[in-house]
Structure formats: structure tokens, C-alpha cells
Amino acid sequence: MRPPDRCAEPASRRLTLDRARELVLAALKPLEDTERLPLDRARGRILAEAVRAPLDLPPFANSAMDGYAVRSVDQDAGAALRIVGTSWAGHPFLGHLGAGQCIRIFTGALVPEDADAVVAQEDARREGDSIRVAVPMRPGDHIRRQGEEFRAGEALLPSGKRLGPADLGLLASGGIHELAVRRGLRVALCSTGDELRPVWQPLGMGEIHESNRQVLKALLVELGAEVLDYGTLPDDPEILKQILSEASSLADAIVTSGGASVGEADFIVEALKARGHLDFWKIALKPGKPFAFGRIGSAALFGLPGNPVAAMVTFRQLVRPGLLRLMGAPASTPLRLRALCANWLEKSPGRLEFQRGVYRQDPGGSFSVTGLPDQGSHRLSSMSRANCFIVLPLENSGVAPGEPVEVEPFDELC
Numbered sequence: 508m509r510p511p512d513r514c515a516e517p518a519s520r521r522l523t524l525d526r527a528r529e530l531v532l533a534a535l536k537p538l539e540d541t542e543r544l545p546l547d548r549a550r551g552r553i554l555a556e557a558v559r560a561p562l563d564l565p566p567f568a569n570s571a572m573d574g575y576a577v578r579s580v581d582q583d584a585g586a587a588l589r590i591v592g593t594s595w596a597g598h599p600f601l602g603h604l605g606a607g608q609c610i611r612i613f614t615g616a617l618v619p620e621d622a623d624a625v626v627a628q629e630d631a632r633r634e635g636d637s638i639r640v641a642v643p644m645r646p647g648d649h650i651r652r653q654g655e656e657f658r659a660g661e662a663l664l665p666s667g668k669r670l671g672p673a674d675l676g677l678l679a680s681g682g683i684h685e686l687a688v689r690r691g692l693r694v695a696l697c698s699t700g701d702e703l704r705p706v707w708q709p710l711g712m713g714e715i716h717e718s719n720r721q722v723l724k725a726l727l728v729e730l731g732a733e734v735l736d737y738g739t740l741p742d743d744p745e746i747l748k749q750i751l752s753e754a755s756s757l758a759d760a761i762v763t764s765g766g767a768s769v770g771e772a773d774f775i776v777e778a779l780k781a782r783g784h785l786d787f788w789k790i791a792l793k794p795g796k797p798f799a800f801g802r803i804g805s806a807a808l809f810g811l812p813g814n815p816v817a818a819m820v821t822f823r824q825l826v827r828p829g830l831l832r833l834m835g836a837p838a839s840t841p842l843r844l845r846a847l848c849a850n851w852l853e854k855s856p857g858r859l860e861f862q863r864g865v866y867r868q869d870p871g872g873s874f875s876v877t878g879l880p881d882q883g884s885h886r887l888s889s890m891s892r893a894n895c896f897i898v899l900p901l902e903n904s905g906v907a908p909g910e911p912v913e914v915e916p917f918d919e920l921c
Contacts, residue, residue, distance in 0.1 A: 521791040523901070524824055524859050528840075530786060531800055531825055535807055537835035538759065540690035546675055551731030552688040553835040554668045560661045560681045563654035568618045570594070571649045575631055576612040576622035578604055579644040587637040594619065609638060618650055625649035657681070669836045689835040694727050695754035695806070696720060697737035699747065699765040699775065700813060705739070718887065719764040719818050723811070726822055727762070730830060744774040752782050755803040759833055762826060765813030775799060775810040783808065791901060793858040794884030795821040800829075807833070814884035820861045820896070823915075843898060843913045846874035852897065852906040859901045863893035866914050876914050878906075893917070 522530070541555040570576065581588060588609040594600035596615035604610065604621035612618065612625060623646045631638040657663060663681060664674060670688075678686070703717035704710055717739050727734050735758055737750055754761050763775055776799050779785050783803030788810075790798055794817035799810030809826045811818040823841065832838060846866050854860050866876040878897055879889045895914040899906065906912055 521789050521796070522787055524790060524792050527787060527790045527792075527798070527800070528825055528828060531829040532832050532838055534786060534800075534802070535829055535832045538690055538692070538833055541687050542690055543685055544688055546679060546684050546686065549670050549686050549688055550672070550675060552670055552686075552691065554664055554666050554670065555687040555689050555835070557662055557666045558664045558678065558683060558686065560657045560659055560663050562659050562682055564656040564680055565651050565653055568653050569596075569651050570612045570614055570616050570618055570625045571651050572625065572627050573613050574625050574627045574649065575609045575638055575640075576600075576604070576618050577609045577624050577626055577640070577644055578606070578622060579624045579646045579648075581607055581609075582644060587634065587639055589637050623647065623650070667835055667837055669831070669834070692730075692732040692760065692830060692834050693735060693758045694732045694830065695735040695737060695758035695761045696723055696727065697750065697754075697761075697763050698739045698813075699742060699763060700739065701742045703739045703765075719811075719813070719815055722815060722819060722887075723762055723764060723822060726819075726827070727830075730827065731834070732830065742774060744777055747774050747778040748782050751778050751803055751808070755783070755806040755808075758806050760830060761803065761806050761808045762811065762822075763808070764811045764818045779803065779808055779810065791858045792820070792824075793860040795824070795861075796858070798825065800825070812884070815887045816863070816890050817884040819890060823896075824861075841915045842918075843915050844874055845911055846876040846914050848897070848906045848908060848910050848912045849875050849877040850908055852878045852899065852912075854899050854903055854905050856902050856904050860899040860903070861896040861915075862899065863889045864895050864897040864914060865893060866895045866916065874914070876912065 576594065577588060588607055590611055591608045592600040592602055593611040594616040595613055599617035600610050600619055604619055624644050625648060626640050626644060627649060630642045631640050663677060668674065698717055698720045702714050704714050706716050724734055724736065737754060740747060740750060751761060776785060776788055779799060779801045783801055785799065785801040788799045789796055794814060795812055797812045798821045801808050807829065811821050828838065852862060862882050863879045864876045866874055868874050876895065876897055879893055881889045895916045898913040898915060
């Protein structure tokens with residue numbers, strides 16, 4: 508039996524998360540500046556133009572395994588094939604194969620033009636300077652054909668592709684050592700709150716160590732942004748206005764945490780209205796309702812909540828897509844999977860909710876997820892233990908064990 512619902516929150520006029528994301532993406536345009544970078548500095552950057560292959564890959568036919576390069580026409584049952592040379596990777600056999608001949612060959616080595624198949628060494632019996640083949644020899648067996656992966660002139664990667672490790676390897680295999688990419692993103696970062704103190708400073712009465720900036724800085728660096736760190740700012744509206752104005756002249760975007768709620772000391776929205784433009788404030792989301800988005804000068808401003816889990820949820824759902832849009836990457840949303848819930852999840856209708864959970868795959872391939880206790884938005888410890896968000900729709904009023912839910916697995920750093 509399902510536990511009784513909590514009092515449902517009244518229908519809200521706040522933006523849905525989907526609508527908020529649409530507004531963020533519509534307000535932002537990709538940076539137009541480009542630069543050329545060597546391959547080893549291009550990780551995480553966005554291609555400014557499509558890349559075409561300058562050569563075939565493989566550039567020559569080569570062996571897919573250790574064995575013997577043969578002519579498939581030499582199929583006489585029990586016939587011995589005489590070994591006339593060896594082809595090593597990087598040291599090819601440069602002679603020719605005649606009837607009844609073969610060469611010893613190793614993985615990656617060039618296959619001579621006269622050979623059209625490779626026999627795996629376990630399928631051949633060596634007898635001195637000859638072999639006897641125990642399997643049929645078919646044209647193309649165990650040979651990687653020239654141009655099998657791509658041909659010269661073929662499109663390798665499209666403009667707008669964010670470069671990952673496999674992309675860099677693909678480009679290197681094609682002999683490409685320099686790329687045109689979009690300029691790196693500059694993001695100003697600050698936290699607000701009179702109670703916040705650096706991690707290295709002893710705490711006084713009523714003070715806490717500042718943690719949000721560490722989390723957000725790591726997320727920004729993982730995204731490939733250059734971070735302009737303004738540290739922790741006091742709850743002073745004039746100082747906030749001054750710093751935000753300065754940051755807007757140096758950065759493409761500004762990310763703040765704290766000061767976006769409705770308390771008397773929450774001044775981010777006030778500063779945004781005074782020095783720029785507020786697009787929206789507050790969304791039907793838990794945790795993360797007091798999220799502000801707007802612009803100061805040419806810089807987009809993302810005002811995140813001060814509670815650490817709320818800051819991470821809104822970064823993943825709104826800030827990261829917005830920054831990727833600025834970088835020039837195609838719009839995307841986090842991956843979601845279906846899983847069976849293993850325990851009760853409490854929720855009141857009225858807001859889309861992201862709860863922390865641990866998902867796993869059973870031996871049969873099905874996914875299950877267990878919601879963690881301590882779901883308060885100030886509980887960073889449960890975020891550290893989780894490996895996914897459990898996504899509960901706005902109208903949902905709780906989940907019973909065995910019911911299906913959607914989960915968003917964390918990728919690298921969440």
C-alpha cells in the first residue's frame with residue numbers, strides 16, 4: 508500500500524524545465540571566433556569546420572592477425588606452401604609470390620599484391636620451410652583492405668562536433684595534426700554569502716566552508732571552459748553589481764551560486780535587473796526552483812541556487828546545455844533510461860523532481876534503481892554516493908517498489 512500523499516503544492520505558474528531550457532537555448536548564439544589548435548590541445552573543443560580525410564585508412568592492405576599470406580588459388584588438398592619471406596609491421600616483404608608459395612606475416616604488416624588471403628597461424632601446420640593449411644583459403648580472409656575505414660576526401664567529422672578522445676585518435680590516424688575550432692569559452696564564476704569561508708580558513712560562529720565553487724569549477728573545467736574565478740562575494744548589492752559588470756566585460760557567461768532566492772539578502776536578481784536583463788526567474792523544479800537567467804552586456808548570466816545539490820541539478824539541466832550552445836555544439840539533453848524502483852519514493856505533485864539514486868544492471872540485463880535517503884538539497888553527501896538522478900514528473904505523487912521510473916546516469920563529473 509502506498510504511503511499517503513503529502514499535501515500537494517498548488518498549481519504553479521512557474522516555468523517547466525523544458526520551457527526554461529528552450530528559452531536558454533533560444534537566447535544564446537554560438538561564438539563566431541575561431542582559432543587553429545594542434546591536435547593535442549583540441550580535447551573538448553568544437554570543430555569550426557568539417558574535416559575531410561587526406562588519405563585512405565588503412566593506407567595499404569594489411570593483415571588482421573599473425574599467420575601466413577597466401578594465394579587462395581593454391582587450394583590443392585594437402586598441398587604444401589613454401590615460405591619465401593616475412594612481412595613485419597613497418598618492415599614489409601617486397602618480393603613476389605608465385606604458385607605454391609606463401610610468406611610469414613604479422614598483424615598490421617603489408618599484404619603483398621600477389622596474396623589475397625591470410626591464414627591464421629593456428630590454422631596452418633609448419634613443416635620446416637613450408638606449411639600445410641587445414642582450412643579453406645578464401646579471398647579477403649583476415650585482410651584489412653586499403654580504405655576500409657575511410658577514403659581520401661571522405662568526410663570524417665562534421666562542423667559542430669565536440670572532440671573526444673576517439674575523435675582525436677581518428678584524426679591522428681588520418682594524418683591531421685591541426686584543426687580549426689571555435690574559440691574557448693570564458694566563464695566568470697562566483698559564490699555569494701556572508702557565511703561562506705574558504706576551505707583553508709578556520710570557521711567562526713555561524714560560518715561554513717564554501718563548497719559550491721569547487722563543484723562548479725570542476726564542472727566548467729570538465730566542459731573545457733576557461734574559468735575566471737571571482738571567489739566568494741559578500742551579500743552586498745553594490746559589490747555584486749560592480750563585480751557582475753566587470754565580469755560581463757571579460758567573460759562570455761557568468762555563473763553564480765546563492766543569492767537567487769527570495770530572502771532579504773538574495774541580491775543576484777536585483778543586480779541582474781539593475782545592470783542587465785532578467786529573462787526568467789524560478790522554475791517548477793525540485794531541487795533548483797530559485798534559478799535565474801538573463802544577460803549583462805553580452806554575457807549570459809546563470810544564477811544558481813545556493814544549496815549544493817540544487818546547484819548541481821540546475822547546472823546539468825540548464826547551464827551545461829546553454830554553455831555547449833555558446834561553444835557551438837548541437838543541442839542535446841541528458842540520457843535517460845528506464846529502471847524499476849526498488850524502494851518507496853516520496854514526492855508531492857507540482858514540480859518536476861530530481862532525486863539521487865543508485866542504479867544497477869542485474870544479470871538478466873534489466874535496470875533497477877534505489878533512491879537514497881537524505882534527499883535535502885543541502886545534502887552533498889548523498890550526491891557523492893549517487894550514480895544517477897531519478898526523474899519524477901511534475902504530476903507524480905510518489906513511487907512504490909517495483910514501479911518503473913526514468914533515471915539519468917551521471918557521466919564523468921555530474
